[in-house]
Amino acid sequence: MGLEAFHHSEPLTLGVELELQLVNTHDYDLAPYAEDMLRLMKKIPLPGSVVPEMTNSMIEISTGVCHSSSEVLGQLIPIRDALVKSAxxxxxxxxxxxxxxxQQWHERRIYDKPRFQELSQLYGYLSKQFTIFGQHVHIGCPDADAALLMLHRMSRYIPHFIALSASSPYVQGQDTQFDSARLNSVFAFPLSGRAPFVLTWEAFGQFFDKMTRTGVVKSMKDFYWDIRPKPEYGTIEIRVFDTPLTIERAAALAGFVQSLGAWFLADQPFMPEEDDYLVYTYNRFQACRFGLDAVYVDPSTGEHMPLREHILQTMDRIAGHAATQGATGALHLLRGEASAGQNDARWLRECQREEQLLAEVSRQAALRFRGVN
Known part of the structure; x- marks a missing residue:
């Protein structure tokens, strides 16, 4: 079976998926309630969808096709409210x-769905360690070749996405010293990392055929890349975001992606090159480890600068496109927090410094998701 044809989508439309934690309310550890939640959520007419995830203490929500970050938020609010009510x-x-x-990963149970059981058999303990929670943002592309160009242009901004969304400093009760420790679990998978540097759908099809011939992959789903094409939607899907603590931030991150995409399509500001990827892994590590305090190496000039500074410069450059897309408010929210060095990882650490109890940190994070604090 060859590569699927790239379907038509409206350029710059958005779709957002969020993987969320289900926790009990006595010690705020993860709770295996996915099935009960899905049963209750089925009864409520909502935009988008609610589906199970790898283990039964997590759930994934997604919006329908949206035209702006405020529409993303407009869909996430009723879904969030229904989730809170059901919980x-x-x-x-x-x-x-x-x-x-x-949470202790070995206590997790794989959700009873054939694909998850299959992955569990293949990946062993890694699949339980995959009890991590990400935000995926889909952005519509004019055609298949444009999607690959968009993918490789977006790759320069992977560190920006990681630092702005980082919300995983703690793993199994320990401060990992990373702002985003979640991505360390993703990198353990053999087909993670980045897409191959090809700029035509034909060349991508040849790569895909070679990979399927090896028997290592069966479908696009088997690639855990940071950004991957989604031919059935006519989008590329950016997968490096940690799930933020609030839906407002999730919508704002989608607005940032859309503004970058609009800039790429309108101005064609640079041509990506294979050499961009020489600094890719280093930049990505810096952003995971240090968040907004990371160092960013510019792929085209080799210049080193604070990532925070590059984020603010980028936001200045795309401000006009953000305005056209109705994303000015989204960028304003992210810009304020970037200048202050205030991402969700820092919020979680400050909360723990004050409370000295991670269960209380989880409780306050759950309140924050409700929109209470």
Whole structure:
């Protein structure tokens, strides 16, 4: 079976998926309530969808096709409110964050769905360690070749996405010293990393055929790349974001992606090159480890600068496109927090410094998701 044809989508449309934590309300550890939640959520007419994820203490929500970040937020609000209501009925809570601060991965149970069971058999303990929570942003592309060009242009901004969304400093009760420890679990998978540097759908098809011939992959789903094409939607899907603690931040990150995409399409500001990837892994590591305090190496000039500075410069450059897309407010929210060095990882650490109890941090994160604090 060859590569699927790239379907038509409206350029710059957005779709957002969020993987969320289900926690009990006595010690705020993860709770295996996915099935009960799905049963309750089925009864409520909502935009988008709610589906199970790899283990039964997580759930994934997604929007339908949106034209702006405010539309993304407009869809996430009723889904969030319905989730909170359903969780209250079950006496559990829902929280964002890229990792649960103190859950023990070996206690997790794989959700009973053939694909998840298959992955569990293949990846062993890695599949339980995959109890991590990400935000995926889809952006519509004019055609298949344009999608690959968009993918490789976006790759320069992977560190920006990581630092702005980082919300996973704690793993199994320990401060990892990383702002985004979640991505360390993703990098353990053999087909993670980046897409091959090809700029035509034909060349991508040849790569895909070679990979399927080896028997290592069966479909695009088997690639855990940072950004991957989604031919069935006519989009590229950016997968490096930690799930933020609030839906407002999730929508703002989608607005940032859309503004970058609009800039790429309108101005064609640079041509990506294979050499961009010489600094890719270093930049990505810096952003995971240090968040907004990371160093960014510019792929085209080799210049080293604070990532935070590059984020603010980028936002200045794309401000006009953001305005056209209705994303000025989204960029304003992210810009304010970037200048202050304030991402969700820092919020979680400050909360722990004050409370000295990770269960309380989880409780407050769940309140934050509800929009209470």
């Amino acid at each position: 209250d009925k079950l006496n559990i809570a829902v929280a964002g964050g890229g990792t649960h601060p103190f």
